[in-house]
Amino acid sequence: MHRRILAPGALAAASLLLAVPASAAGHSPGAPGIGDPYYPYYGNGGYDVSHYDLRLQYQPATDELSGTATILARTTQDLSSFDLDFLLDVSEVRVNGAKAAFTTSGQHELVVTPASPLDKGTQVTVVVRYSGVPSTKSAYGFSTWHRTPDGAVAADEPESAWWWYPSNDHPLDKATYDVSVAVPDGTQVISNGLLQSSSSQRGWTRYNWRQNKPQATYLTTLAVGRFDITTSTSEGGVPVVNAYSKDLGDNDGAARASVERTGELVDWLSGYFGPYPFSSAGGYVPNTTTGYALETQSRVYYSPKQFANGSNTSVVVHELAHQWYGDDVSLKGWKDIWLNEGFARYAQWLWSEHEGEGTTQELADYVYASHPADDAFWTVRPGDPGPDDQFDIAVYDRGALAVQALRNAVGDDAFFTILKGWPKEYAYGNASVADFEAYAEKVSGKSLSGLFDAWLFEPTKPAAAALRAAGVPVQPRSWKKIEATNDVH
Numbered sequence: 001m002h003r004r005i006l007a008p009g010a011l012a013a014a015s016l017l018l019a020v021p022a023s024a025a026g027h028s029p030g031a032p033g034i035g036d037p038y039y040p041y042y043g044n045g046g047y048d049v050s051h052y053d054l055r056l057q058y059q060p061a062t063d064e065l066s067g068t069a070t071i072l073a074r075t076t077q078d079l080s081s082f083d084l085d086f087l088l089d090v091s092e093v094r095v096n097g098a099k100a101a102f103t104t105s106g107q108h109e110l111v112v113t114p115a116s117p118l119d120k121g122t123q124v125t126v127v128v129r130y131s132g133v134p135s136t137k138s139a140y141g142f143s144t145w146h147r148t149p150d151g152a153v154a155a156d157e158p159e160s161a162w163w164w165y166p167s168n169d170h171p172l173d174k175a176t177y178d179v180s181v182a183v184p185d186g187t188q189v190i191s192n193g194l195l196q197s198s199s200s201q202r203g204w205t206r207y208n209w210r211q212n213k214p215q216a217t218y219l220t221t222l223a224v225g226r227f228d229i230t231t232s233t234s235e236g237g238v239p240v241v242n243a244y245s246k247d248l249g250d251n252d253g254a255a256r257a258s259v260e261r262t263g264e265l266v267d268w269l270s271g272y273f274g275p276y277p278f279s280s281a282g283g284y285v286p287n288t289t290t291g292y293a294l295e296t297q298s299r300v301y302y303s304p305k306q307f308a309n310g311s312n313t314s315v316v317v318h319e320l321a322h323q324w325y326g327d328d329v330s331l332k333g334w335k336d337i338w339l340n341e342g343f344a345r346y347a348q349w350l351w352s353e354h355e356g357e358g359t360t361q362e363l364a365d366y367v368y369a370s371h372p373a374d375d376a377f378w379t380v381r382p383g384d385p386g387p388d389d390q391f392d393i394a395v396y397d398r399g400a401l402a403v404q405a406l407r408n409a410v411g412d413d414a415f416f417t418i419l420k421g422w423p424k425e426y427a428y429g430n431a432s433v434a435d436f437e438a439y440a441e442k443v444s445g446k447s448l449s450g451l452f453d454a455w456l457f458e459p460t461k462p463a464a465a466a467l468r469a470a471g472v473p474v475q476p477r478s479w480k481k482i483e484a485t486n487d488v489h
Helices: 009-019 249-259 262-273 313-321 338-354 360-370 393-410 412-425 433-444 449-457 479-483
Strands: 047-059 064-075 079-085 089-095 101-105 109-113 123-132 145-148 151-154 175-184 188-190 194-201 204-215 222-225 227-233 239-245 283-285
Touching: 089 101, 089 109, 175 188, 175 222, 188 204, 188 227, 194 239, 239 249, 239 262, 249 283, 249 313, 262 313, 262 338, 262 412, 313 338, 338 360, 338 393, 338 433, 338 479, 360 393, 360 479, 393 412, 393 433, 393 449, 412 433, 433 449
Parallel strands: 047 175, 239 283
Antiparallel strands: 047 064, 064 123, 079 109, 089 123, 101 109, 145 151, 151 222, 175 204, 188 222, 194 204, 227 239
16 A cells, blocks of 8 residues: 655655655556556566465365465566465465565455565565465456366466466466475375475375476466376386376276377477477376366376367377477467467377378368368467467467468478477577567578468468468368367367
């Protein structure tokens, strides 16, 4: 809260100067949003987080979550206050050890006012004590906290953190994580990275997970329930941790037949994208009613519905491709979503070719021919689709067409150099569509602005020449499996 002092003339000025410490002059509140035009109030201004330490306790029977978040950050401006994105009930906030004032604002803002203003470049430790029932909280008319018969899951895009920990919730501010959660004995906790330890005491078991590489907030996941957990190591040396709810019913076999191939598929994708970028790989299939999968970093979330019609390695390929395109290299703004979805879809096309079920060119020809020029499909611009069309099928399929058009334009040698070099060029950072265009031009030595404009930004059907499309294409054998993954993120 700010108190405005009104007094006449010079006395007012003198009084104000005396009342405000010199160190506070020029300090101002951090912005309630990071500046993304798609989601103006997502993320926050004024600081950059380096690490989240979450020490929590969760009771599945009542959906009660409580604990402490310790956030390590550095200020990027002179701050009088700053926001965190959060929905649960806060009991105490400390900034650098001192109690701070706090209040809520808007749909999901926790506004923190430190006891003393923070100068630009200051290392800051923020401790937030909180509790609540996540399933009772909503913002903008929705919830991303999913109850299950034996627990709960946090996995959604573009937001899910608000329901279980305070954060700077935008991909631009990536951080490392320690996630420690205590649950009743017999219940398990799944999160990102590697399990460091687990221990039981007085009826509770605490699981300690660590993600040691930078991770976007929406890629952080939490799953509590009763799981069958499998562990292995891929031929390439990547540790794999998978988990399956014990009540998946008829979907259990198909889920395992798909997700248990994670190690094989990680190694296969490494041939195209370069070394796997994280300390572990894997996925989990909880008993949820959602219909999507999500590339939660190193521990992919799959809905049972992904396997309702049998095994589908194509969806696993899609989500694992995101570990390079979306997780390792994350988007700068949500308008850059093509960098995630266009390439993850194209990875499915590459897998189809590998399996002998249709080449990337045959898939491109089929998709191109399936949408006449007056189809609304061509009005969606994958390079900047707008928030309402961010996950439209055109971002995936027209996005993959753009990748094939690039391949045809630069030739296989340059194309596969780009495909593998991009995750290395921006490793553990953020990039935009414009950054990718510049990189592709640098590697190929060709001007590509016309190609990118036609396939990513023009709201019309591009000429077929770039795809070398001819005749009436036959539906590739892989198409039904690929089409079945249209609900993935």
